[in-house]
Amino acid sequence: MSEAELVLRSTRVVTPEGIRAASIAVTGEKITAVLPYDAPVPEGARLEDVGDHVVLPGLVDTHVHVNDPGRTEWEGFWTATRAAAAGGITTLVDMPLNSIPPTTTVDNLRTKREVAADKAHIDVGFWGGALPDNVKDLRPLHEAGVFGFKAFLSPSGVDEFPHLDQEQLARSLAEIAAFDGLLIVHAEDPHHLASAPQQGGPKYSHFLASRPRDAEDTAIATLIAQAKRLNARVHVLHLSSSDALPLIAEARADGVRITVETCPHYLTLTAEEVPDGASEFKCCPPIREAANQDLLWQALVDGTIDCVVTDHSPSTVDLKTDDFATAWGGIAGLQLSLPAMWTKARERGLGLEDVVRWMSTHTARQVGLDGRKGAIAAGHDADFAVLAPDETFTVDPAALQHRNRVTAYAGKTLYGVVKSTWLRGQRIVADGAFTDPKGQLLTRTP
Numbered sequence: 001m002s003e004a005e006l007v008l009r010s011t012r013v014v015t016p017e018g019i020r021a022a023s024i025a026v027t028g029e030k031i032t033a034v035l036p037y038d039a040p041v042p043e044g045a046r047l048e049d050v051g052d053h054v055v056l057p058g059l060v061d062t063h064v065h066v067n068d069p070g071r072t073e074w075e076g077f078w079t080a081t082r083a084a085a086a087g088g089i090t091t092l093v094d095m096p097l098n099s100i101p102p103t104t105t106v107d108n109l110r111t112k113r114e115v116a117a118d119k120a121h122i123d124v125g126f127w128g129g130a131l132p133d134n135v136k137d138l139r140p141l142h143e144a145g146v147f148g149f150k151a152f153l154s155p156s157g158v159d160e161f162p163h164l165d166q167e168q169l170a171r172s173l174a175e176i177a178a179f180d181g182l183l184i185v186h187a188e189d190p191h192h193l194a195s196a197p198q199q200g201g202p203k204y205s206h207f208l209a210s211r212p213r214d215a216e217d218t219a220i221a222t223l224i225a226q227a228k229r230l231n232a233r234v235h236v237l238h239l240s241s242s243d244a245l246p247l248i249a250e251a252r253a254d255g256v257r258i259t260v261e262t263c264p265h266y267l268t269l270t271a272e273e274v275p276d277g278a279s280e281f282k283c284c285p286p287i288r289e290a291a292n293q294d295l296l297w298q299a300l301v302d303g304t305i306d307c308v309v310t311d312h313s314p315s316t317v318d319l320k321t322d323d324f325a326t327a328w329g330g331i332a333g334l335q336l337s338l339p340a341m342w343t344k345a346r347e348r349g350l351g352l353e354d355v356v357r358w359m360s361t362h363t364a365r366q367v368g369l370d371g372r373k374g375a376i377a378a379g380h381d382a383d384f385a386v387l388a389p390d391e392t393f394t395v396d397p398a399a400l401q402h403r404n405r406v407t408a409y410a411g412k413t414l415y416g417v418v419k420s421t422w423l424r425g426q427r428i429v430a431d432g433a434f435t436d437p438k439g440q441l442l443t444r445t446p
Contacts, residue, residue: 004045012054014356015376026382029424050386057376058090058383060363063309069115070100075314075403077119083401085121085429087335088385088418096129096150097161104129105137106144120439130172138175145443147367148182153219154190177232184235187219200325202277207324211286213241220244224251236260238311240285242295259306264340265331279320279327281408307362310337336409339416382425391417
């Protein structure tokens with residue numbers, strides 16, 4: 001404490017041991033100690049006392065589509081990272097598709113990093129992509145520092161990122177397993193999707209029927225079988241089907257190295273409330289029924305689902321038509337993920353420490369950043385979100401920071417106002433005012 005440059009004090013700090021009154025000592029970019037609330041402030045240190053606001057570790061969002069370069073009119077590093085900072089997120093990992101070029105070679109990764117370098121308001125890492133024809137590129141991308149590899153088992157929606165069939169999945173996964181990398185998978189089976197009714201039009205019920213649960217369940221079963229055969233590490237992206245939960249639990253019990261995420265929109269929105277024609281609610285896999293949502297929450301609590309990420313996947317407004325078959329599928333949720341999750345968690349009798357575990361601690365662990373991010377503990381980066389958990393606000397799309405202000409949460413009243421966000425010891429946003437970009441580009445730790 002004697003060398004601290006900053007002391008951040010609150011009556012409520014979310015630590016790995018629980019919520020308690022504490023003084024957080026910061027030197028440079030790191031937390032040096034978490035001390036009792038009334039610990040003396042050393043001479044020369046700056047005291048920031050946030051009173052009864054809760055200090056959380058900055059959130060770590062490992063599933064974000066920034067789309068920059070190539071589709072920057074959809075989203076970009078400047079706008080996406082501002083939205084993230086406004087929502088208490090201090091680290092994101094960018095998905096390899098929807099940008100042009102996709103992050104599927106070392107040269108393309110270099111292009112992404114050059115674009116992001118001076119635009120990132122928060123720390124940014126990168127996923128690589130596994131395509132049918134880039135097995136030779138996987139190890140070089142791993143050595144260049146990507147956090148793992150994204151693959152689709154059904155069409156991705158963009159031509160430059162084709163999906164893997166079962167044979168291609170086996171080849172890519174074998175290569176990734178050879179260096180103990182991580183494959184993260186959009187798990188929907190293309191044959192089940194092709195055989196589902198495809199009516200199109202504005203009715204949400206028709207869209208829901210076109211993306212049935214058994215498409216997810218079958219693809220996850222395929223992934224489990226391959227992971228078991230190869231002793232590979234795999235991760236199921238954006239789980240929406242509660243029917244797959246027993247498969248996942250059984251696989252884990254059998255020693256399969258599988259982890260699972262879900263998203264705020266699956267946990268806070270229901271199929272029953274989606275108006276016809278409202279494609280701001282469209283995503284793949286889809287938002288399902290309330291009974292399904294209850295089971296996802298249960299799986300979060302019991303640990304079958306590891307973490308919660310946004311799958312922030314925006315587009316231009318014109319692509320969100322009232323025809324669910326042709327509208328772009330993606331929810332833009334960076335700025336609102338924390339309050340959306342906190343609003344529903346408190347309704348279910350859960351605490352902020354639970355939300356932090358799912359959205360910060362476990363996501364940091366997922367990408368190997370758990371020694372640096374995801375906790376308020378000595379040695380970690382001084383990344384914080386200061387939250388007024390009992391204050392509410394009504395979502396106004398005009399107040400959002402992401403580029404195209406389309407949101408499925410418009411008009412909803414949410415709990416949890418982010419008062420300020422801190423990145424490596426510096427306050428980067430407070431009451432809507434931003435500093436210049438201070439984010440760093442992250443690489444996987446060997």
